[in-house]
Amino acid sequence: MAKTRRVFQILFLCFFIFLFIRARYPYEVGLGSDLFLRFSPLIPLFDLVSNLQISAILWPALIILALTPFIGRFFCGWICPLGTTLDITSKVVKSPDNRKSVDVSKWRPVKFGLLLGLIVLGIFSVPIWGIFDPLSIMNRALTVVFYPLSTLLAENTFRGLSSISFLEGPVFAAYDWFKMVLMPEEQAHLQQVAWIALFFGGILSLELVTRRFWCRNLCPAGALLGFLSQFRFYERLVGDACPQCGKCQRECKMDAIPQDDARETSKVECIECFNCGETCPPKIQAITYRWRWKPYRSVVDFHRRGFLNATVGGFAAIGLVSIGIDNRKDTSVLIRPPGSMPENEFLDRCIRCMECVRICGSNGRCLQPGNVQGDIQHLWTPVAVMRAGYCEYNCNLCGAVCPTEAILPLTLEDKKQTPMGLAYFSKDLCIPYARNEDCIVCEEHCPTVEKAIQFDEKEYVAPDGTTRIVKYPYVVRDRCIGCGICEFKCPLPGDPGIFVTSENEERLEQLPAVS
Amino acid sequence: MRRRHFIKYAGMSLLGISLAPYSKILQAQTSPEAVWVENGEPEQLLLAALNAFGGLNTFISRGDVVVIKPNIAWDRAPELAATTNPDLVAALVKQCLDAGAKEVKLFDRTCNSARRCYRSSQIEAKAKDAGADVELVRDFRFRDLRIAEGEEIKEWPVYPDYLEADKTINVPIAKVHSMSQVTLGLKNLMGVMGGERGSLHNHFATKLIDIDRELLPTLTIIDAYRVLEHNGPVGGNVNDVRQARTLIMSACVATADRLALDLFGIPVVQVGHIKEAYARGINKFDFDNLNLKKITLS
Numbered sequence: 001m002a003k004t005r006r007v008f009q010i011l012f013l014c015f016f017i018f019l020f021i022r023a024r025y026p027y028e029v030g031l032g033s034d035l036f037l038r039f040s041p042l043i044p045l046f047d048l049v050s051n052l053q054i055s056a057i058l059w060p061a062l063i064i065l066a067l068t069p070f071i072g073r074f075f076c077g078w079i080c081p082l083g084t085t086l087d088i089t090s091k092v093v094k095s096p097d098n099r100k101s102v103d104v105s106k107w108r109p110v111k112f113g114l115l116l117g118l119i120v121l122g123i124f125s126v127p128i129w130g131i132f133d134p135l136s137i138m139n140r141a142l143t144v145v146f147y148p149l150s151t152l153l154a155e156n157t158f159r160g161l162s163s164i165s166f167l168e169g170p171v172f173a174a175y176d177w178f179k180m181v182l183m184p185e186e187q188a189h190l191q192q193v194a195w196i197a198l199f200f201g202g203i204l205s206l207e208l209v210t211r212r213f214w215c216r217n218l219c220p221a222g223a224l225l226g227f228l229s230q231f232r233f234y235e236r237l238v239g240d241a242c243p244q245c246g247k248c249q250r251e252c253k254m255d256a257i258p259q260d261d262a263r264e265t266s267k268v269e270c271i272e273c274f275n276c277g278e279t280c281p282p283k284i285q286a287i288t289y290r291w292r293w294k295p296y297r298s299v300v301d302f303h304r305r306g307f308l309n310a311t312v313g314g315f316a317a318i319g320l321v322s323i324g325i326d327n328r329k330d331t332s333v334l335i336r337p338p339g340s341m342p343e344n345e346f347l348d349r350c351i352r353c354m355e356c357v358r359i360c361g362s363n364g365r366c367l368q369p370g371n372v373q374g375d376i377q378h379l380w381t382p383v384a385v386m387r388a389g390y391c392e393y394n395c396n397l398c399g400a401v402c403p404t405e406a407i408l409p410l411t412l413e414d415k416k417q418t419p420m421g422l423a424y425f426s427k428d429l430c431i432p433y434a435r436n437e438d439c440i441v442c443e444e445h446c447p448t449v450e451k452a453i454q455f456d457e458k459e460y461v462a463p464d465g466t467t468r469i470v471k472y473p474y475v476v477r478d479r480c481i482g483c484g485i486c487e488f489k490c491p492l493p494g495d496p497g498i499f500v501t502s503e504n505e506e507r508l509e510q511l512p513a514v515s
Numbered sequence: 516m517r518r519r520h521f522i523k524y525a526g527m528s529l530l531g532i533s534l535a536p537y538s539k540i541l542q543a544q545t546s547p548e549a550v551w552v553e554n555g556e557p558e559q560l561l562l563a564a565l566n567a568f569g570g571l572n573t574f575i576s577r578g579d580v581v582v583i584k585p586n587i588a589w590d591r592a593p594e595l596a597a598t599t600n601p602d603l604v605a606a607l608v609k610q611c612l613d614a615g616a617k618e619v620k621l622f623d624r625t626c627n628s629a630r631r632c633y634r635s636s637q638i639e640a641k642a643k644d645a646g647a648d649v650e651l652v653r654d655f656r657f658r659d660l661r662i663a664e665g666e667e668i669k670e671w672p673v674y675p676d677y678l679e680a681d682k683t684i685n686v687p688i689a690k691v692h693s694m695s696q697v698t699l700g701l702k703n704l705m706g707v708m709g710g711e712r713g714s715l716h717n718h719f720a721t722k723l724i725d726i727d728r729e730l731l732p733t734l735t736i737i738d739a740y741r742v743l744e745h746n747g748p749v750g751g752n753v754n755d756v757r758q759a760r761t762l763i764m765s766a767c768v769a770t771a772d773r774l775a776l777d778l779f780g781i782p783v784v785q786v787g788h789i790k791e792a793y794a795r796g797i798n799k800f801d802f803d804n805l806n807l808k809k810i811t812l813s
Contacts, residue, residue, distance in 0.1 A: 025630055033681040159655060176650065186629075186654070356627070363628050393751075394590050394626055394635065439695040445626060449752045455693070491628075491713030 001274035001289070005077065009084040016081040019141050021182060023355060024362035027397050034403035037353050040135040041065050041075065043404060049122040050348040057405060065228065066138075074217055076222055077253075078273030082134040082203075083215055084480065090207045097250045098259070105255060107217035108269070112302035116218040120283060120314025123484040124346040125344060126321050128376055130352035132220050140486035141200040141359075143354040144190045149439065151187040154178060158493070188361035188389065192380065209254045215473065216269065225388055226268040230298050238263040238420035242286035248276035267298035279344050324375030332501045335384040335441050335482065337398040338369060338420045339410040341381035341505040349406035352380040356398035356407055365389030366484055367398060382407075384420065386484030386500050391420060393483060394448035405428075415511050421482025425453070430497030432472045436460040442486035442498050443473050452479035453486060453498075477504070546573070547808035548800045549765035549774055550691030554643070555812040557603035557740050560762035564736070565610065567764075567808050574734050574766065575682050577615035582622075582680035583607060583647065584732070586688050586703050589749050590627035590635045596741035597749055598636035598757040599688045603738050607686065619647040620676055623706040625759035628748075650676075665725035667718055672709030673730065683731035685768060688744035688761070689775050690750070695785045697721055698748045699775050700735040700768040703729050716784035720787035727768075728797045735771040737763040739778050768792075774807070 016036050023033035041062040054062070059116060064075050076083050095101070118129040130136050158178070160173040196427035206213035217223050242262055249257045256269035257276065277287045293460050337356055340346045354371075360382075366389035370381040382398070396415040399407040401407035410418060423442075431439035432455075444454040457473040462468070475498075482500045550564045565571050585599035593601055593711050602700060604621070611619045621642050625632040629651050633639035639649045657672035677683060687703030694716055695702055705712055715722045739761035743750045750756070759778055765771040769792040773783055783789055793797060800806075 018764070025628070026634065082782060155655075160699060363631065394589065394631065395628075431717060435717070438694060438719065439716045440712075441713040441716050443693050447749055447751060451746055489713055491716065492712055 005272075005274055008078050009087065012079050013081045013084040016419060017142070020147075020358065023204050023359045023399065023401050025309055025359070025395070026254040027359065027400060033359070033401045034106075034355055035060065036081075036138060037135050037351070037355060037403035039064060039075075039079065040133050040221065040351065040403075041068070041135050041224055042129060043351060045119075045224060045503055046122050046127060046129055046450050047349075047404075049119055050125060050127055051345070054295070055405070057403075064225075068225050068228040068232075070232060071234045071272070072232040073222065073225045073269075073271045076219075077273045080134055080215075080221075082138045083212070083271070085138065086204065086207060086212055086214060089204045090211045093207055093297065094337055095207045095209075096189050098210070098252060098255050099250045104210055104213065104217060105326050109302045109306045110217050110485045111223040112300065113306050113313070114158060114218060115223040116307065116310035117314035117317065118220055119320075120311055120316055122317050123350075124320050125348060125379060127348045127350075128379070129220065130350060130478050131380060132218075133351055133353070134219055134221050134226055136351050136353040137203065139355060139358070140369070141194055143191055143358040144196045145200060147358075148187055148189065148193075151183050152379070154183065155187075165277065186365070188357075188365040189245075190357065190361075190368055190491040191388075192371065196369065196380070196401075201479050208346050210255070212271075215271065218256055227300055229270075230268050230300055231295050233266050233293065233295050234272070235267075235290065235292050235295060236265045236270065237288050237290060239286040239288065241284050245281070245284075247279045247281070247329055248287065251275050251279045265298070266301075267295075269298075270301050293300065296514040321375045321377060322477040327374055333380065333383075333387070334370075334373060335421045335484075335500060335502045336416050336505065337384065337397070338418045339399040339408040339483075339509055340420075341408065341509065345509075346406050346507070347377055347381065349404040351379050351404055351406075353403065354380070354382070355401045355403065356382045359397045359401050360389070363395045363397065364392040364483075364485070364488075366488070382385065384500075386487035386497060388484040388488075390488040391483040393485075408508050409509075410511065416481070418508065419481040419504050419506050421484070421500040421502050422477060423482065423484070423486055423498050423500050425473065425475065425498050426495065427497075429492055429495055431492070432470055436462070436468075439491065439497075440471050440473060441489050441491055443471075445485045445489045447483065447485060448479050448481060450476075452481070473498075480504070522564070548767070548806040549763065549770050550808045550810065551761070551763050551774060552810045552812065553759070553761040555760060555762075557600045557738070557762075558606040559759070560740065560810055561603055561606050561608070561610070561686055561736070563812060564762055564764040565781040565809050567810060570612040571610045574684075575611060575614045575616055578617045579615070579681035580620070580679070581611045581616045582620045582677050582683045583611070583642075583686060584624060584677065584683065584703065584706055585621065585638055585679075585686040585738075586698075586756075587623035587632050587636050588626045588706065590625075590631040591750065592635055594753060594756070595636055595662065595750050596688060596690065597747075597751070599638065599686050600738045600740045601637040601641040603736075603740065604638050604719045605641040605645040607684065607736065608642050608647040616682075621647045621649050622652050622674070622676065624652045624674070624709065624712075625706075628669055642693065651782050654709065660726075660729055662725055662729055664728065667722050668725040671726050673726075674707045674709065677707040677730065679793060682734075683730075683732040685735040688741070688743070689736055689737055689739040689778050690747035691745065691779060692747045695723075696781055697772075697776065697779060698787075699737055699789075700732070701771040701788055701792055702774050704730050704732070704768075720791040723788050724795055724797065725793045727792070728795065731797060732768055734764065734766055735736070735768040737771050737775045739763060739775065744779065765800075769798040770800050770802060770805065773802055803813050 156174040227506040254269045256360040357367040366384040367382045368385045370378045370383040399409040446453040455473040484500045486498045550567045589597040591597035660673040692698040739759045742759040745755040
């Protein structure tokens, strides 16, 4: 069983990465790249808590949740790509076994406390749970850290090799193939790299303390699944032959077997990795796994005190978020992808997985992981930064890959008519206004059918008495969709002569009716 | 030398001298300086124009590496006339290979996301089918080109494949342009330029011709099958497109451009960069005495 489990873990991890890589232009038919992300068991819970509904698109997670009371935390042990990454890390860093490591079992309730605190926050519509969602963590790290890193590595390797003259041809052929299959044409460079890398690196480095430290003690998804599996029907049974040698206790990834009694198993903690069966000496083979219709119950390691602490902590966090600065300058640059739901619902649904940022990276590359703007709610939500990229007129892929439809999957026609902002000229910088010379790069790139940037031709009399005709651009408000290509292409070196604000943005409650 | 021979040679040379202008006319009749073909499908237009020049082998030799530079700048469908007609490009690729070109490379530095432009314009698919090497431009490969005679631009990054090619064919689509009035052959060459091209936009004529004079193509083919008459260069509205069903070809890019102004009825004095091209003498032919061949297909 442990061997089968390992094969499945690797397969699921590869599948996760495969879907991740597929999330790019051209994005055509077949499996949606958001499929795996919708397996996250936390999404339906928080959909219920925040929106009092469970959306049908969350069926993959509902399958997991429906099976867990019967077979336990198999998701953690077999499917979760973060769990698999942690297992690989623990092999690399040689995590200490349960006897050698410091006793961290007192940390266990933290994950329940975290889940409860997040639920309290969710009830009051302060949805920050996505930051801790294991699948989001994984996807975020891939998008922001690992993918750009491997692009950098690959490109430099190819560039280095191509400088050797006789290798140039084949290397560029390989490079093109690589680009077609793996990397978008130009790597998007993303903000928040350091923090996301630290967050992910922190989780990985906890493997130095014990195996699966994150899953044992911190993961809110693990807490939810653990809570659901306390009565599970699939059990580990230890026969009379067991000499209590302690091998299985030592090897248990989750420390789910109490150190003083190898016959017990905590169903709340066990992730069904079947390592115990594998470590049990062949001559003894005391451990069997089977279905039983009268299961015993494992106690959830979370008591009234923890419950109170977490609830109070949750309320304190609500308070902290609510007293954050309300700065209109921040909201004016908080430009959401086209088709986003109204801000509150958007924040409720967004799981901070960065899938939209990922696919945008193969297009106009405007979407970035958000900063802490005023309060922590905006952290790692997608924000369009037009000086870094722009929204491609013919692209609607961010909505197509959003696992929770926080960004609605608009048709291309609808997307082109859904403004995400409005452009303003900064006339003390803009070249025609500031220097009375032609430029018009913004007007040239404006993609709308009726151009949103127009210009007046006026005669300018220079100090030396010569005259020339100069084109002075302006924005037609009701044509501008805020795509930001004008801001991106503005040839000024620093601050642009034209910039997009979130003014005029259109948020949608639901998909527009088919006309 | 005997008298008889003297008279014979003198007579012949006199005859030769007197016929010399005719020979020039004769030669001119067989090989025009520019060709204007109208009323045909893209491939027919191309073949007719090449025929008038005596085939593509007038320009291309066996074993040449040829670079074709179409306009693939925008993420637009061919019907919107923002990018060069893909059927024309494909036909040209085929002609180059038939003329014995060793390799036909095709690329453009795009304004929208490169892969989108290559795809939406249909140029990538059709040119590849015809046998061209269609490559995305790699930003790191641009090399700084010294421009000794540049008035404002002394150095600019240019794509090496273009500079290293044996022959280059410039295939713009005829469009109006908000800043430069029109975008034709001279402006289309911006697609092999790297760097921050937006900064060329002020003092555009001087800067463009500074760089263009180092990049003059072997042949310029202006695709005017569809012509974008408003909202250029990006377009986006089919109502701005006119079916002109025309093609203009010349070994001189400035000549081709100046001819193409007739499509829009814009006088050359209004077009700074074409004016500048003539003022600085990068034209190969005298426009007032141009040997132009006009062909109307039936």
